[in-house]
Amino acid sequence: MMDLMRQSNRSKLAVTMLSALLLFFAASSVWAQERPDPDELKIVYIAGARNNANDPLRLQTFFSNLYLVAYAGSHSVALVADDGIVLVDTKGQGLGKAVQNKLRLAGDVPVSIIINTSARGGVANDEFPSAVQVIAHENTKTALTKLNPASVPTKTFTDTFSLTVPVAGEPEGTDRIDLYHFGPGHSGGDTIAVFPSYGVAVFGDLFPGKAIPVIDASNGGSALALPETLQKAWEGLQDKRVDVIIPGRGEAPYKVVLSWITIRDLKEYADFMSDFVDIAKDAQSAGQSIDEAVSSVTTTIKAKYSGYDFLQARGYVESIYAELVQ
Secondary structure, three states: OHHHHHHHHHHHHHHHHHHHHHHHHHHOOOOOOOOOOHHHOOOOOEEOOOOOOOOOOEEEEOOOOEEEEEEOOEEEEEEEEOOEEEEEOOOOOOOHHHHHHHHOOOOOOOEEEEEOOOOHHHOOHHHOOOOOEEEEEHHHHHHHHHHOHHHOOOEEEOOEEEEEEEOOOOHHHEEEEEEEOOOOOOOOOOOEEEEOOOOEEEEEOOOOOOEOOOOOHHHOOOOOOHHHHHHHHHHHOOOOOOOEEEEOEOOOOOOOOOOOOEHHHHHHHHHHHHHHHHHHHHHHHOOOOHHHHHHHHHHHHHHHOOOOEOOOHHHHHHHHHHHHOO
């Protein structure tokens, strides 16, 4: 059954790409390439022809029903179902109306279900009054109760949760969304949303891209636990048909690209953060200052891993030191 769903979505992608090619020849505004072999699957993004080049809030399709919503380096994902849009993570406060207006380009239905990957991804839930259900981890509900009581989720889970929504053209008329919590990392309620029929997983700030993450210690985040949580996520998703990961942060590809972040990159990221933590722990044991530890970590790690953003390195080392003395 799952193979039929994946075949269906490949067919939809082919239609979407053909439309993009027609637009290219007609107005040179959108261009596309063939999707690679599934064994070497990367993601294919097609910039919406109706996006305003001066608008920082972007809507991009990567399947006919699944969209990336990018703004100021943060990423949300929207699935257009028959009776409403499922939105994974709202943007910052004050952007709800702009996001809803942008999503009208995807489908003439309101946002009906919101999924929060963390409290930061749900702080503006209340700006989507059409949402009849807001789903998050129970720890995220606790955090949002403090941050914005009006955005508290209506449905919580502990380890896993699944839901289905009606989508025209799908086998049996439904799409499934699976939610997973593998442990603390950025926060105590980090949730991964998997769309198995598309081979896509949304990680939120648990995986901000190839960069040092921010730890929300006040809401259960743990710099020491993050590497183990990432390893558990990699192991737990091996048989879940995940090909592509949507990170929570970073520069999203524009127009059409054939690679971004895949499940293979998750393993490297888990190893990267594990090495980072081990070196910082050794530095703390040796009596090094935070500045000395940051220098030790970055010097060693940069020689082993390339292409990573170390902007948050000091903050992460500070979090490690704080946890070690608790």
